[in-house]
Amino acid sequence: MRLTINGKSQEVDVDPTTPLLWVIREQVGLTGTKYGCGVAQCGACTVHVDGLAVRSCSVPVSAVAHAKITTIEGLATGKTLHKVQKAWLDHDVPQCGYCQSGMIMAVAALLKQKPKPSDADIDAAITNICRCGTFQQVREAIHMATKTA
Amino acid sequence: MTAMPKFTISRRKFLVSSAAVGGGLALGLRLPFGPGVVRAADGSPEITVWVVIRPDNTTVIRVVRAEMGQGTITGLAQLVAEELEADWSKVVIEYPTPGESVARKRAWGEFSTGGSRGIRQSNEYVRKGGAAARMMLVKAAADEWKVPVSECTASNSVITHKPSGKKTTYGKVAEAAARLEQPKDVPLKDPKTWKIAGKPLKRLDTAQKVNGTMTYGIDLKLPGMLNAAVKDCPVFGGKVKSFDANQVSGMTGVTKVVQVGDTGVAVIADTWWHAKTALDTLTITWDEGPNAKVSSADIAQTLKEGLDAEQTFVGNKAGGDVKEALAGAAKKIEAVYSYPYQNHACMEPMNATVRWTPERCEMWGPTQNGEGAFAQVLAASGLAADKVDVHNVMLGGGFGRRGTYPDDYVTQAVLIAKQMPGTPIKLLWSREEDMAHGKYHPVMQCKLVGGLDASGNLTALHMRLSGQSILASVRPEVIQAQKGRDPLTFQGVFESGEHSFAYTVPNLLIDHAMRNPHVPPGFWRGVNINQNAVFIESFMDELAEAGGQDPLEFRRKLMANHPRALGVLNAAAEKIGWSKPAPAGIHRGLAQMHCFDSYVAAACEISVKDGNKVKVHRIVAATDPGYAVNPAQIERQIAGSFVYGLSALFFQECTVKDGRIEQSNFHNYNSMRIAQMPKVESIIMPTGGTIWGGIGEPTICVAGPAVLNAYAKATGKRIRSVPLKNHGIQLV
Numbered sequence A: 001m002r003l004t005i006n007g008k009s010q011e012v013d014v015d016p017t018t019p020l021l022w023v024i025r026e027q028v029g030l031t032g033t034k035y036g037c038g039v040a041q042c043g044a045c046t047v048h049v050d051g052l053a054v055r056s057c058s059v060p061v062s063a064v065a066h067a068k069i070t071t072i073e074g075l076a077t078g079k080t081l082h083k084v085q086k087a088w089l090d091h092d093v094p095q096c097g098y099c100q101s102g103m104i105m106a107v108a109a110l111l112k113q114k115p116k117p118s119d120a121d122i123d124a125a126i127t128n129i130c131r132c133g134t135f136q137q138v139r140e141a142i143h144m145a146t147k148t149a
Numbered sequence B: 001m002t003a004m005p006k007f008t009i010s011r012r013k014f015l016v017s018s019a020a021v022g023g024g025l026a027l028g029l030r031l032p033f034g035p036g037v038v039r040a041a042d043g044s045p046e047i048t049v050w051v052v053i054r055p056d057n058t059t060v061i062r063v064v065r066a067e068m069g070q071g072t073i074t075g076l077a078q079l080v081a082e083e084l085e086a087d088w089s090k091v092v093i094e095y096p097t098p099g100e101s102v103a104r105k106r107a108w109g110e111f112s113t114g115g116s117r118g119i120r121q122s123n124e125y126v127r128k129g130g131a132a133a134r135m136m137l138v139k140a141a142a143d144e145w146k147v148p149v150s151e152c153t154a155s156n157s158v159i160t161h162k163p164s165g166k167k168t169t170y171g172k173v174a175e176a177a178a179r180l181e182q183p184k185d186v187p188l189k190d191p192k193t194w195k196i197a198g199k200p201l202k203r204l205d206t207a208q209k210v211n212g213t214m215t216y217g218i219d220l221k222l223p224g225m226l227n228a229a230v231k232d233c234p235v236f237g238g239k240v241k242s243f244d245a246n247q248v249s250g251m252t253g254v255t256k257v258v259q260v261g262d263t264g265v266a267v268i269a270d271t272w273w274h275a276k277t278a279l280d281t282l283t284i285t286w287d288e289g290p291n292a293k294v295s296s297a298d299i300a301q302t303l304k305e306g307l308d309a310e311q312t313f314v315g316n317k318a319g320g321d322v323k324e325a326l327a328g329a330a331k332k333i334e335a336v337y338s339y340p341y342q343n344h345a346c347m348e349p350m351n352a353t354v355r356w357t358p359e360r361c362e363m364w365g366p367t368q369n370g371e372g373a374f375a376q377v378l379a380a381s382g383l384a385a386d387k388v389d390v391h392n393v394m395l396g397g398g399f400g401r402r403g404t405y406p407d408d409y410v411t412q413a414v415l416i417a418k419q420m421p422g423t424p425i426k427l428l429w430s431r432e433e434d435m436a437h438g439k440y441h442p443v444m445q446c447k448l449v450g451g452l453d454a455s456g457n458l459t460a461l462h463m464r465l466s467g468q469s470i471l472a473s474v475r476p477e478v479i480q481a482q483k484g485r486d487p488l489t490f491q492g493v494f495e496s497g498e499h500s501f502a503y504t505v506p507n508l509l510i511d512h513a514m515r516n517p518h519v520p521p522g523f524w525r526g527v528n529i530n531q532n533a534v535f536i537e538s539f540m541d542e543l544a545e546a547g548g549q550d551p552l553e554f555r556r557k558l559m560a561n562h563p564r565a566l567g568v569l570n571a572a573a574e575k576i577g578w579s580k581p582a583p584a585g586i587h588r589g590l591a592q593m594h595c596f597d598s599y600v601a602a603a604c605e606i607s608v609k610d611g612n613k614v615k616v617h618r619i620v621a622a623t624d625p626g627y628a629v630n631p632a633q634i635e636r637q638i639a640g641s642f643v644y645g646l647s648a649l650f651f652q653e654c655t656v657k658d659g660r661i662e663q664s665n666f667h668n669y670n671s672m673r674i675a676q677m678p679k680v681e682s683i684i685m686p687t688g689g690t691i692w693g694g695i696g697e698p699t700i701c702v703a704g705p706a707v708l709n710a711y712a713k714a715t716g717k718r719i720r721s722v723p724l725k726n727h728g729i730q731l732v
Helices: A020-028 A083-090 A100-113 A119-125 A135-147 B018-022 B072-084 B098-103 B123-145 B170-178 B272-281 B296-306 B322-327 B370-381 B409-417 B431-436 B470-474 B476-481 B529-546 B551-558 B563-576 B631-650 B700-715
Strands: A002-005 A008-011 A046-049 A052-055 A068-070 B046-048 B051-053 B059-062 B091-094 B152-155 B158-161 B166-169 B226-232 B239-243 B254-260 B264-269 B284-287 B313-318 B331-339 B351-356 B361-365 B388-392 B425-428 B444-452 B458-467 B507-514 B587-595 B598-609 B613-624 B679-684
Touching: A002 A020, A020 B272, A046 A100, A052 A100, A083 A100, A083 A135, A100 A119, A100 A135, A119 A135, A135 B631, B046 B123, B046 B170, B051 B123, B051 B170, B059 B072, B072 B091, B072 B123, B098 B370, B098 B388, B123 B152, B123 B158, B123 B166, B123 B170, B158 B170, B166 B170, B226 B254, B226 B272, B226 B409, B226 B431, B239 B254, B239 B264, B254 B272, B254 B409, B264 B272, B264 B409, B296 B444, B296 B458, B322 B444, B322 B458, B322 B507, B331 B529, B351 B370, B351 B409, B361 B370, B361 B409, B370 B388, B370 B409, B409 B425, B444 B529, B458 B529, B470 B476, B529 B551, B529 B587, B529 B631, B529 B700, B551 B563, B551 B587, B563 B587, B563 B598, B563 B613, B563 B679, B587 B700, B598 B700, B613 B631, B613 B700, B631 B679, B631 B700
Parallel strands: A002 A068, B059 B091, B226 B425, B361 B388, B458 B507, B613 B679
Antiparallel strands: A002 A008, A046 A052, A046 A068, B046 B051, B051 B059, B152 B158, B158 B166, B226 B264, B239 B284, B254 B264, B313 B507, B331 B444, B351 B361, B351 B425, B444 B458, B587 B598, B598 B613
């Protein structure tokens, strides 16, 4: 099966029912996308599939064979960080950081749909779990990111 | 403008170097024979055990306390860099290993990172390590220039000879400095003069956390590594009876099926997904042992009996006979509270990667206690201390779960790796395994009886705890030394010390009937302050109400002898506007506690819709930790602690049925989302002195009772058991 991840097309030899998360982590070798629950509850595994935020632990790889997949490693453009990553750095958002790949991917997808989200938009779209409790900084950083070009 | 951060954590070589994995020279340090310079792995000289200076003027600061998000590595580096007069933009961090520490007579001291001790209990010796290094570097420059040390100053990793204006860098004199004898008298700066410590500097580890390159235990890759998934007997105290490896041995990727000790079975495969898939298919027959029928109701009944038991351990006693004083009180108030089992639910499930050979055993993975993990690898590997080591990595959450517990994931990983000598094995628990085999927040019930005089003032208080001791399970030697008592049970209500009761009650008795069910308990962020704060701070409001007094005024009268506790309580109350009426529909509550040597208080504003939909709008949190090493990180720890604490208050309970935990994942063990996050306003008010208080845990305990007190005010209903979901209450 061929997959297009971060702009690169590559062949993977896996059972088609394997969750996309584990193909990304174990076959492709990109470990920035995290396993947290395996049942689409926590969002640590969030990637973009054709620009939309998807919880990769609960998507069989066969369902995305023809899609454009972006992981946290592919969010920046070359050495230029995505504005969400920049805001996260500027505002020192992560604590342990384990959920932040998924959090950043979810927020980046939101900003693509709604460049200036309200607090209510954020509440509705960002349902990722963060056990360290970075939510206050996450919200502030989202608003910071919307102010940058 | 966004600058790329200048700081990186120097990744140890294990990711790329198979020599480091297999060789007997896994120590990153090169120790000299006899007197001489100790060198880091790259050859740079060590000035003191805490400081290595590279020729390019990079300062490598050693940290042995674990980083799990709480900001400890940044704070400790600030303290060392402050005394060192280092250029903060050239600071990187390195973790020495427990094996290196053992080889050097425990040169770095305590590794364990729990009890909010990371900074407060090592601040002095790490600062001295930085100051001594500065003195040696300055002396090396002065010697080279043949001038008195007193004419030289250091700043930003540059040494200046004032009279001549000559300058040199730390990098240039490091070799000479490393050959000097360490000074014995090392004075420290007055914290009032700090320029790096005490400032809200950014964390050192953020860059890799926003681009996916930070390596957590789950991400480790070693050459030739295989993956393991494990299932331990779901009933605590049970064992493996039988399984048939042939059932899954032909499945894709499967290499081996192994028994893990008496209690578990693991599948080893090329990928973890293959290992887990095969394990899920495997039929395992368990001998469920003596606890196979135990339920939450049985446990609750056992604890309930302790509420009136005769035999107890005393944690705090003052004044006369409490029973007599209560009998003579004008008004007597009584209430029973309870607190459930809770899982830590770290975002990164438990894992450890181990390579075992008859000659050497090493573990790579997340631990809050490198030395504790070292001891477990030592015991499980059957090898000598100079043949084992532990390499810590960034933790995807800790909260006490990644401390050292008997028969836990580190031991499992060694027992599995031993069955495939020479092959590195990464053991990863599924979320379901993580939920089923936690080290749970202990269960506790509490009966409180208070006596008021005719004016509504508290004259007598009996607080009876009944429930589980963590130390009885985890550190039985402490219990033995205490003649059966678990002093930790009394956190926040103890007679003295870092967890002392911040009220003076004329007749007081706080005691504990220890009841230890079969479910293994653990240190859960805040530990016993979580339930003790809910019990005592809710009951203080109940007493105030019964006495017809304002909860703040009622507390103030009991706190005259506890000025720092009163200070934070007053600060939180003032900022929330306690003396003025709350806006329409808004209800307020407050709470305070002294724990981990910090004084903390919270005041909150909530609204309640339809009697059960609670919105927490705002929490003002005041903390007096003595010293504030990084105020920005303290703010984040406070806000984060409320997410952890309020998730527990509203949603979290691990129930027991047929001897096992019923909850399996986040769908039935919920955690707060951003929509439910209140606005948190922190007041950081360090008052200095001789005591350094903790940061990671203390504030967690005051959010719960503050919200419960506000809820009682809003609805007239006093909730006395956690979690609130059991009362039909939602957090919106």
